Amino acid sequence: MxxxxxxxxxxxxxxxxxxxxxxxxxxxxxxxxxxxxxxxxxxxxxxxxxxxxxxxxxSLAVSSTDRLLLGSYQDPIFGKTESKIFTQLANSTYTLDRDAVFDSIALILHFDDYYYNDTTQVQSLKVYELLQSIKPSDDGSFYTTTSFDYDENPVGELVFIPEPTREDSLHLRLNDSYGRLLFSELRDNEINNSDEFLNAHRGLLLSPGANNTVILGFLPTSSVRLYYSLPDELEDDTLNYFDMDFNSSYSFHAISSDRTGTYFETLKxxxxxxxxxxxxxxxxxxxxxxxxxxxxxxxxxxxxxxxxxxxxxxxxxxxxxxxxxxxxxxxxxxxxxxxxxxxxxxxxxxxxxxxxxxxxxxxxxxxxxxxxxxxxxxxxxxxxxxxxxxxxxxxxxxxxxxxxxxxxxxxxxxxxxxxxxxxxxxxxxxxxxxxxx
Known part of the structure; x- marks a missing residue:
């Protein structure tokens, strides 16, 4: 029928x-x-x-979403779509053992199983430090069009093949020079609280590569992780770590599209x-x-x-x-x-x-x-x-x-x-x- x-x-x-x-x-x-x-x-x-x-x-409001979107892809009808992540880092404590020895620093992004388009290709990502503090608009919201200035010298340049349905997280190593600076500031008590930390490190921008083929979803519970060892544990293969978590209230994605040559080019x-x-x-x-x-x-x-x-x-x-x-x-x-x-x-x-x-x-x-x-x-x-x-x-x-x-x-x-x-x-x-x- x-x-x-x-x-x-x-x-x-x-x-x-x-x-x-x-x-x-x-x-x-x-x-x-x-x-x-x-x-x-x-x-x-x-x-x-x-x-x-x-x-x-x-624009669309994107404050405190359950998912952060990162990536880009080209669509024959809609043009190029790109999503960046702006995030502020936070922790409840800012203390490291004075004898701690820096090992490495990594960006830990937790998948939420969402992805759109082709995950089989190599993706690229750059991480930048922000030059402006992350602040919402006058109505208290962040929008897909919200943006902040950043230092154009990246603190990490990464390539990877994502596996959002097989892995629970993406582990991406950042530059040691960035990690050593952050580590020494915490260990040497140059930073002791959140205000001091945010004055020195306003936040991060995660920006996808121009030739990426997928937009990935990550949980706001992601973090930057400092790995270190202690002198009396040198024979132990297990490293200690210190996490700087994404502040979910000050983390959001900014989504843009290039509609040149599409039906929607005139939608200004x-x-x-x-x-x-x-x-x-x-x-x-x-x-x-x-x-x-x-x-x-x-x-x-x-x-x-x-x-x-x-x-x-x-x-x-x-x-x-x-x-x-x-x-x-x-x-x-x-x-x-x-x-x-x-x-x-x-x-x-x-x-x-x-x-x-x-x-x-x-x-x-x-x-x-x-x-x-x-x-x-x-x-x-x-x-x-x-x-x-x-x-x-x-x-x-x-x-x-x-x-x-x-x-x-x-x-x-x-x-x-x-x-x-x-x-x-x-x-x-x-x-x-x-x-x-």
Whole structure:
């Protein structure tokens, strides 16, 4: 059974159940005696005009995320995406044994199992010391566009092949000269507390190489580790260590993209959009950089011209993924977040249903045989609000990744003008008409 027929049958069954159970006291659907005492016609509508486009949020808040993103990769549709990490180091103690002997220093990055794109290639990374103290913006947040000056002489240049699903951490040795300086300051009591440490070492920048092929996720519990030995333990192969942990409240990732030559090159301001007709019949979503799909539903007033009194029973939006662009390296998520926008693409609020539950776009149809993956979004409550609000004509919907501030997952979504009826962007309504003349 096709999606359209299945949805229609389900909606009619629901409508009949509502008809059998409704009463004057039923507040969830205000049809009352007029419904009961008249012939009722249930209409299925799938020809409502709906348009899609792509826009870009100016920036995304990334304060205290559960994951820090590091790396870069090139995408044929989205251009180059890059994520750097800014971090402040901290510890509860700043004391080392006066007889301690420096051995080495390493950056310990703990994987959180997230990665995006190709991990089989050699990656590169440079670590720099910051010249500015890490401070949030006036509203107390860090954003993907936040940045701080740094010393262009790196304290570590590293190459590695990541194994985020096989290893729990990445151990990267830093320059001994940097480690010896930090070690001697602690051992010789030149630094005794966090204020003295942050005055001398404001933080680190972790920057990926230009030819990297993957963006990796790391836990904010990562650290810089000093290894040392003690004279009376020289015959012991085990080294002592002193950790300077990432301060999770002052660690964040800054994500940028080079969209030169892409559909999105003109997206300089959040109010700008690229319609699906300008982007090969598609709209797009990309986490991290803030690309999102905007859905416009312009002609709901047509429902008012249906003869007889009526009420909307259900409304669902269906949007399909372009599976031709999805691979095992770039997998699609099982859901998309949904919000209400104004005409300047500012978020007005989260999308809810009549029961007050937050709703998301989740996979309703998945077929490897027909290369189809379709998301469904219930929009009944939204449409009723949009029709009744004085400024409802300026309300839109937006679809984003569910972890848009801490992932770079991207999606290509078909618009309404797709030549394949099963893949085109569509709204399906069930509308009940009664008291017809």
């Amino acid at each position: 096709s999606r359209n027929k299945s949805t229609l049958l389900t909606a009619i069954i629901i409508a009949l159940l509502l008809f059998m159970s409704c009463s004057e006291e039923d507040a969830s659907i205000t049809v009352g005696e007029d419904w009961i005492q008249s012939d009722t016609r249930v209409i299925y509508i799938d020809t409502i005009e709906v348009n899609s486009s792509t826009f870009k949020f100016d 301001d959040q109010e700008n959009v690229v319609s699906s007709t300008e982007a090969g019949g598609m709209s797009y979503v990309q986490g991290g950089v803030g690309l999102a799909t905007r859905i416009e539903i312009p002609n709901l007033s047509g429902l008012d011209y249906i003869e007889g009194k009526g009420t909307l029973l259900s409304a669902n939006l269906f949007i399909s993924l372009n599976t031709d662009t999805e691979t095992s390296l770039l997998p699609a998520g099982e859901s998309l977040s949904a919000y209400i926008l104004d005409n300047k693409n500012e978020i007005l609020g989260t999308l809810y249903d009549y029961e007050g539950n937050e709703v998301i776009a989740s996979v309703t149809t998945q077929s490897s045989e027909f290369s189809q993956l379709t998301y469904g979004l219930p929009i009944h409550y939204f449409l009723d609000q949009k029709r009744s609000a004085t400024n409802g004509d300026n309300w839109y919907l937006t679809l984003t990744g569910t972890e848009q501030s801490q992932s770079v997952n991207r999606y290509g979504l078909f618009g309404q003008d797709s030549s394949n009826d099963n893949l085109r962007l569509q709204i399906q309504l069930i509308y009940a008409v009664y008291d017809q003349d």
